[in-house]
Amino acid sequence: MSSSNERRIRKIALEEHFTTPGFQSYSKSFTQHIPPQVLQDPAARLTDFDGQRIEEMDKAGIDYTILSQTGPSVQGEADPQRAIARAQESNDFLAQQIARHPTRFGGFATLPMHTAQAASRELTRAVKELGFKGALVNGHTLGTYYDDRAYDPFWATMQELDVPLYLHPVDAFVSPRVLDGHPELTGATWGWGVETGSHALRLLFGGVFDRFPRLKVILGHMGEGLPYLRWRFDSRFAVYPHGVTLQKAPSAYIGTNIVITTSGVCSAPALMGAIGEMGPQAVMFSVDYPYESTAIAADFIEAAPLDDTVRHLVCHGNAERLFRL
Template sequence: MSVVSCADQNLIPVERKGKHLVVDIHCHLNVSAADGIVQVNYPGPPPGINEFSCAKTLEVNRAQFGTIGATLNGVEQRIKDMDRLGIDVQAMSPNPGQYFYFTDADIGLHAAKLVNDGIAQAVEANPDRFVGMGTVPLQNVPMAIAEMKRCVRELNLRGIEISSNVNGKDLHSEEFRPFFAAAEALGVLLFIHPLGFTQANRMTEYYFNNLIGNPLESTLAVGHLIFGGVLDRYPGLKICVAHGGGYIPGYWGRMDHGWRARADCSEHCQHLPSSYLRKLWFDTLVFDKDQLDSLVRTQGADRLCLGSDYPFDMAEPNPVEFHQHLCDGDKAKIMGLNAADLLGLTLRT
């Protein structure tokens, strides 16, 4: 297994229990200590969460968090679930509700450090089963860069989870360029995971802010990185996008046509937009095997990683079984080897 890792990190030895190494790249851990710090100064839910949810959705969400609270905040049950589901390693990233971009920078940094320390502690206690990804206060880019370096160099975290926008500012904004430059230099994985849609006034019913909004946000994030020239300027970035990359893998032809036909579409983007998709990685959280097959066909098996969204109700309930129809070589890459390369894992001998 070839492995690509951050320059300053050693490889993490892991074991496989079955025929293939299984690494779940899309799992979340909540660190309640960070919530406590933020709630003192910013009581209530994060902006943009409840504003676009109807009463029925809020009711279902309350019931969900009542059910998964211990699992989301701890590791004992999650290890049992991993054994039951055949998951060798979870790449734990923060609960997206803990980005805390909406706070002032000092509180955001304090909260991010608590989240990152909590994830690092969970990994340290279970080094055979977990690898960690952190969060950074992107409302202040110098602070975000410093905390990203701490995550990589001191906590041995292998990725940074970021949202699809920062308080409504898209990722191609010039102010975020130093962050992407630092991430490229560190060789650290960026895991893009949205938190609903920012302007979801027509998505309040039927959980559309998640069902439609999350993939749409991922689509916009990827689109801005491509058309805004970020991927041209920082070609060495390692980026994995949640939810199968959103809608962009299924409708990239329209982007390519716009790039050919319109000067405003090609101003900052040097090549066909679709050509950049193969520079990214997507998780396989698409729920339908035909859609998974389409991803394999268009994206390639070497650019996909098994992802479940554990422990939320929008998780793939049986992620290993979901990939069983694939050919053996594709299965090995998607279920574990690609994530191992991205996260700096190696099979224990």
């Protein structure tokens, strides 16, 4: 590694993307709003495993990165059987890249979430045969959300394998009317966070964590805003339960079953608020490569007003514990 890494705090990053050859067509819904001249750089970085990616990791002190197929991946595939085949293809491709850099890269599985059974089979294969660290799923699959009881066998598999699911943003299946005429709000700026935070709340209020209490779901982008509303979730759910019962207060699941990364939010006040709400063991460093700057993310976490113990937990300790690294 470069000498600059010796002066850096050790880091592990979890929301770091690549693309499988032939998967670019799935990403058109994500990339169509990005000007071609802007898209050219991240598109090149998504296919790189040996050059700029590792160079930036070295400069930032990122020893280890868990890679994931950029979205929406096979969540955008209409044919369930083709989704199974393409998920296997993507996971096999990623395993080949990890094998060339086993001390630097780990993998999140791409999963065909069209059925719980197919997703469970591929997750099991990816973890047991390929050595992957969990899965990253790009939100709903064709409008289906995973609080549906039909997905309980999948959650049971995740709990049995003791690996987390990273719930990554995706476009809403039907764009909310309030966003009509404002395409600047529909994606990463606002709409993705609303979509993904809402999906996570469906899991919570749908009782998924009561049925599978050891399950871990990771949210990026400082938790898609959920940490800052824990008090309100408790307050309003107590008044408007609508027949829903939970074993614990809603806030109790956010910081235990739901943990977060800093990906794409390089704000010290936001970081301090998330730690204050959830505790230092529920927050992990990430970049959101190649869509965000590795250097900015590394500088941010090193300059944030944290004591050494908390900084090391956020930078690498929590990820080491969660992924048994």
